[in-house]
Amino acid sequence: MFVISKQVRMKTIIVVGNGMVGYKFCEKFVAKAGSENYKLIVFGEEPRPAYDRVHLSAFFENQDAKALEMAPAAWYAEHHIELVIDERVSEIHRSTKKITTAKDREFSYDYLVLATGSSAFVPPIKGVEKEGVFVYRTIEDLEGMLAYAAKLKEKNPNARAAVLGGGLLGLEAGRAVMDMGLEPHIVEFAPKLMPRQLDSRSSQVLQLKLESIGLNIHLSKATNQILGDNAIVGLEFGEDDVLDVEMLVISAGIRPRDELGKTCDLKMGVRGGIIVDNKMRTSDENIYAIGEIALYNQMIYGLVAPGYEMANVAADQILGFTETVMAAEIDMSTKLKLIGVDVASFGEPFMPASKGHSIIFENKTQYLYKRINVSLDGKSLLGGILVGDAADYSMLHQIYLNSMPIPTDASKLILPVSEGGVSFGSVMDLPDGAVICSCEAVTKGQVCCSVKDEGNETVKAIAKETKATTGCGGCKPMVDDLVKETLKSLGKIVKEMLCEHFDYSRQELYDIVKMKNVQDFDDLLDTHGKGNGCEVCKPVAASIFASIYNETANKQDTIQDSNDRYLANIQRNGTYSVVPRVAGGEISPKQMIAMGRIAQKYDLYTKITGGQRIDMFGAKLHELPLIWEELIAEGFETGQAYGKSLRTVKSCVGSTWCRYGMDESVSFAIEIENRYKGIRSPHKFKGGVSGCIRECAEARGKDFGFIAVDGGWNVYICGNGGANPKHAVLLAEKIDKGTAITYVDRFLMYYIQTAQPLMRTATWLDKLEGGIDYVKDVVINDCLGIVDQLDIEMQFMVDTYKCEWKEAVESPEIRAKYTHFVNSEDADENIEFVSLRDQKMPTPWV
Amino acid sequence: MIDSILKEYAVTSLENVAIWFKAAPVSKFPKNGGACVKYKEKQIAVFNFTRQGEWYACQNLCPHKMEMVLSRGMIGEDMGSPKVACPLHKNTFSLKNGENLNGSLDAIATYPVKIENGFVYIGFSE
Numbered sequence: 001m002f003v004i005s006k007q008v009r010m011k012t013i014i015v016v017g018n019g020m021v022g023y024k025f026c027e028k029f030v031a032k033a034g035s036e037n038y039k040l041i042v043f044g045e046e047p048r049p050a051y052d053r054v055h056l057s058a059f060f061e062n063q064d065a066k067a068l069e070m071a072p073a074a075w076y077a078e079h080h081i082e083l084v085i086d087e088r089v090s091e092i093h094r095s096t097k098k099i100t101t102a103k104d105r106e107f108s109y110d111y112l113v114l115a116t117g118s119s120a121f122v123p124p125i126k127g128v129e130k131e132g133v134f135v136y137r138t139i140e141d142l143e144g145m146l147a148y149a150a151k152l153k154e155k156n157p158n159a160r161a162a163v164l165g166g167g168l169l170g171l172e173a174g175r176a177v178m179d180m181g182l183e184p185h186i187v188e189f190a191p192k193l194m195p196r197q198l199d200s201r202s203s204q205v206l207q208l209k210l211e212s213i214g215l216n217i218h219l220s221k222a223t224n225q226i227l228g229d230n231a232i233v234g235l236e237f238g239e240d241d242v243l244d245v246e247m248l249v250i251s252a253g254i255r256p257r258d259e260l261g262k263t264c265d266l267k268m269g270v271r272g273g274i275i276v277d278n279k280m281r282t283s284d285e286n287i288y289a290i291g292e293i294a295l296y297n298q299m300i301y302g303l304v305a306p307g308y309e310m311a312n313v314a315a316d317q318i319l320g321f322t323e324t325v326m327a328a329e330i331d332m333s334t335k336l337k338l339i340g341v342d343v344a345s346f347g348e349p350f351m352p353a354s355k356g357h358s359i360i361f362e363n364k365t366q367y368l369y370k371r372i373n374v375s376l377d378g379k380s381l382l383g384g385i386l387v388g389d390a391a392d393y394s395m396l397h398q399i400y401l402n403s404m405p406i407p408t409d410a411s412k413l414i415l416p417v418s419e420g421g422v423s424f425g426s427v428m429d430l431p432d433g434a435v436i437c438s439c440e441a442v443t444k445g446q447v448c449c450s451v452k453d454e455g456n457e458t459v460k461a462i463a464k465e466t467k468a469t470t471g472c473g474g475c476k477p478m479v480d481d482l483v484k485e486t487l488k489s490l491g492k493i494v495k496e497m498l499c500e501h502f503d504y505s506r507q508e509l510y511d512i513v514k515m516k517n518v519q520d521f522d523d524l525l526d527t528h529g530k531g532n533g534c535e536v537c538k539p540v541a542a543s544i545f546a547s548i549y550n551e552t553a554n555k556q557d558t559i560q561d562s563n564d565r566y567l568a569n570i571q572r573n574g575t576y577s578v579v580p581r582v583a584g585g586e587i588s589p590k591q592m593i594a595m596g597r598i599a600q601k602y603d604l605y606t607k608i609t610g611g612q613r614i615d616m617f618g619a620k621l622h623e624l625p626l627i628w629e630e631l632i633a634e635g636f637e638t639g640q641a642y643g644k645s646l647r648t649v650k651s652c653v654g655s656t657w658c659r660y661g662m663d664e665s666v667s668f669a670i671e672i673e674n675r676y677k678g679i680r681s682p683h684k685f686k687g688g689v690s691g692c693i694r695e696c697a698e699a700r701g702k703d704f705g706f707i708a709v710d711g712g713w714n715v716y717i718c719g720n721g722g723a724n725p726k727h728a729v730l731l732a733e734k735i736d737k738g739t740a741i742t743y744v745d746r747f748l749m750y751y752i753q754t755a756q757p758l759m760r761t762a763t764w765l766d767k768l769e770g771g772i773d774y775v776k777d778v779v780i781n782d783c784l785g786i787v788d789q790l791d792i793e794m795q796f797m798v799d800t801y802k803c804e805w806k807e808a809v810e811s812p813e814i815r816a817k818y819t820h821f822v823n824s825e826d827a828d829e830n831i832e833f834v835s836l837r838d839q840k841m842p843t844p845w846v
Numbered sequence: 847m848i849d850s851i852l853k854e855y856a857v858t859s860l861e862n863v864a865i866w867f868k869a870a871p872v873s874k875f876p877k878n879g880g881a882c883v884k885y886k887e888k889q890i891a892v893f894n895f896t897r898q899g900e901w902y903a904c905q906n907l908c909p910h911k912m913e914m915v916l917s918r919g920m921i922g923e924d925m926g927s928p929k930v931a932c933p934l935h936k937n938t939f940s941l942k943n944g945e946n947l948n949g950s951l952d953a954i955a956t957y958p959v960k961i962e963n964g965f966v967y968i969g970f971s972e
Contacts (some may be wrong), residue, residue: 534922
């Protein structure tokens with residue numbers, strides 16, 4: 001008897017280069033079936049594992065190289081990958097399938113994957129060897145620049161530095177230089193910035209924006225030589241054309257690091273790069289090349305997304321999944337944030353007039369530029385450029401990639417919605433093959449399947465499963481929409497969960513607090529939530545406690561929204577505004593004088609608000625209790641302008657003075673404002689009372705409104721002004737005042753108990769099944785049998801009102817929080833005002 | 847002016863602490879909330895996470911509009927990690943590493959905190 005043991009020999013793959021693409025190859029490879037039969041050895045010449053070069057300028061923020069790592073060294077070990085860093089591969093011996101390293105060690109391979117990337121191209125300018133001249137490519141380059149910049153600044157705090165090259169990387173380098181505290185100058189040979197991606201006009205918009213934040217830009221400059229004895233002192237462009245700089249960063253393009261290919265006689269491109277086929281295979285069938293050394297379609301692709309795709313193709317090919325090949329055409333669309341400015345281009349950004357028409361929207365005052373190129377028949381989108389605001393990029397890019405139909409008036413694709421533009425297209429209209437995440441090549445179909453079949457119902461779960469959104473993150477909003485829409489299509493109610501700490505909707509939480517008599521936030525978290533809360537659930541809980549127990553914002557002050565915590569509205573420069581209640585807008589001369597005196601004493605800016613009261617701005621934190629103490633002494637109380645609660649009830653002068661008035665609208669407005677004052681709700685709410693149908697109080701633009709008519713009052717609910725104006729709709733007509741109040745009492749309590757957080761009454765009504773007829777059924781016909789309860793609850797709110805500012809000024813403990821510093825009596829010296837029409841205002845934001 | 851203010855603040859790790867500044871008694875800091883400490887020209891927001899028994903400190907300056915307001919922000923956690931939300935526009939920052947969690951603002955500087963004999967100390971490198 002024989003036992004035949006069949007042993008598969010482990011094959012060895014050597015990856016040369018541990019950059020982003022080399023790393024991605026490892027990551028993709030080990031995740032695939034069959035990879036356990038291969039041994040991976042990775043060589044990197046840098047002293048650290050692969051890091052995210054795309055976000056290199058982030059290194060300046062924290063100088064934390066670890067934060068940029070693609071994966072820690074331990075990751076390689078966990079996946080049985082041998083990682084050799086700080087050791088360059090120096091030679092390939094194709095006949096014996098071996099490589100030699102710079103440390104003279106030899107390794108055998110079955111497959112070789114070349115991912116050596118590129119190096120900075122240094123143009124042959126006289127003087128490039130001088131001290132103070134750098135390239136911008138690796139963390140070591142940056143460290144060198146940092147050290148040099150620090151030295152320069154010691155001698156001259158206003159030292160200047162230039163960046164040679166106004167392309168993508170050059171501008172990133174410009175930011176790095178600016179962050180180092182040097183005066184930044186960008187020098188570009190072409191007559192515009194980012195010549196490869198932008199047309200002249202968008203380039204000008206970008207230039208204006210960059211200049212506004214302090215970059216000096218020099219275009220059409222050919223550098224003749226670098227001046228200086230040992231160290232650089234300037235750049236010479238031509239006779240008498242010199243720029244004095246003490247440091248230079250060269251960012252004039254990249255050159256593939258293809259020396260290894262050359263020396264072992266692989267087929268090379270005329271201007272460099274190792275030629276590969278659509279399997280990413282070089283002229284040697286055992287050697288693959290990926291990333292910025294691979295010459296595919298006679299092109300070097302300097303973007304991350306195609307590099308990652310190449311890594312995936314090579315991994316599949318080696319493992320025998322030979323049907324995976326590189327697409328014939330590679331999409332070079334990109335979107336990025338450059339020094340805080342959105343810049344994107346897709347498809348054909350520049351287009352000859354013979355191929356189609358361009359639609360251009362430009363607004364230099366806001367540094368905005370949008371251009372789309374449309375086919376001659378106006379039916380398809382061919383490409384475009386966005387500068388300043390690239391929010392539309394994802395959708396436009398998808399429309400382009402999938403040849404989706406576009407509106408007859410294509411300008412709607414880029415016009416602001418308020419100018420007749422439309423938010424066009426639903427993510428669900430995309431074909432399943434549409435690539436949503438181009439960094440990780442994840443399609444719409446994959447995302448939807450992950451939701452449907454694997455039960456990944458959040459963006460975070462999708463990211464873990466498919467890696468979508470984990471690259472640049474630009475596709476997050478789209479993935480979010482896809483998840484929601486897919487869940488909806490499955491008939492699943494997208495459960496309105498408050499946040500990661502509570503698996504309940506606001507309404508459910510309201511019922512829990514009420515039924516179980518929960519008294520504070522900690523208790524609520526411990527019994528019905530998890531973790532420690534956040535800025536979403538805390539204010540919601542605060543609002544619920546207030547609506548049920550009518551407790552003021554002083555009781556649990558740290559769970560209040562930021563304005564409620566200090567009982568004032570925070571303004572631009574961190575000062576606050578003060579708004580006493582002026583019910584119905586009725587104010588006596590004596591009250592006006594008192595308010596004026598106090599405003600003058602504390603040097604406050606005053607203005608009449610839209611709600612018929614007076615707003616006093618510019619109060620420093622420590623002044624708030626002092627101001628309120630005086631206001632309260634004059635008989636004022638808080639106007640709750642800071643709260644999600646009743647703001648004002650606006651009135652016209654009504655039958656007391658007006659010759660058309662049908663009833664006393666001011667008296668009614670004062671009564672109703674005092675009735676509902678202090679009641680906290682899911683969002684702010686406002687009222688109005690008009691004395692006749694001329695409607696001077698604009699009551700139908702409010703959450704509740706009363707209009708006097710022949711025979712009583714008409715009651716309207718659920719209107720608002722603001723971003724989406726809505727007229728209030730009729731709840732009941734020609735009823736007496738008492739009944740009108742009862743109906744609105746019930747409507748408000750019902751809204752407070754059932755609305756989602758931060759939902760105004762108009763949206764609430766929109767989403768309420770049955771709409772206004774259902775509200776009538778509840779509050780008039782009592783179809784739910786709850787009106788007695790609603791009446792009792794509202795009466796409790798009315799009976800237990802107290803002015804929370806009075807409570808605050810009378811309590812030394814509460815007053816204690818009104819200091820800027822906990823360890824000093826000093827005021828915040830950073831608060832600055834400038835004068836404005838005999839008053840003052842905060843120094844404007846830059 | 848703002849640029850120079852921003853440069854005042856740099857991430858300080860425990861190893862780099864040269865001075866433990868005695869800021870104020872623990873009782874001066876609200877439970878599960880923050881307050882602002884003055885140290886030389888610096889304004890430092892200090893947060894008392896009573897529920898977890900942790901303390902955190904960071905610059906009081908929000909990098910979005912350069913206002914000294916973070917100490918008045920709400921605190922909370924994001925996937926178990928502590929954060930503060932700026933009271934002006936609700937930009938959130940990790941209190942562990944200062945990273946802007948809901949956008950791409952610059953990270954804020956964080957500082958170590960220790961509690962000894964009922965006092966809050968903040969660690970500075972200078």
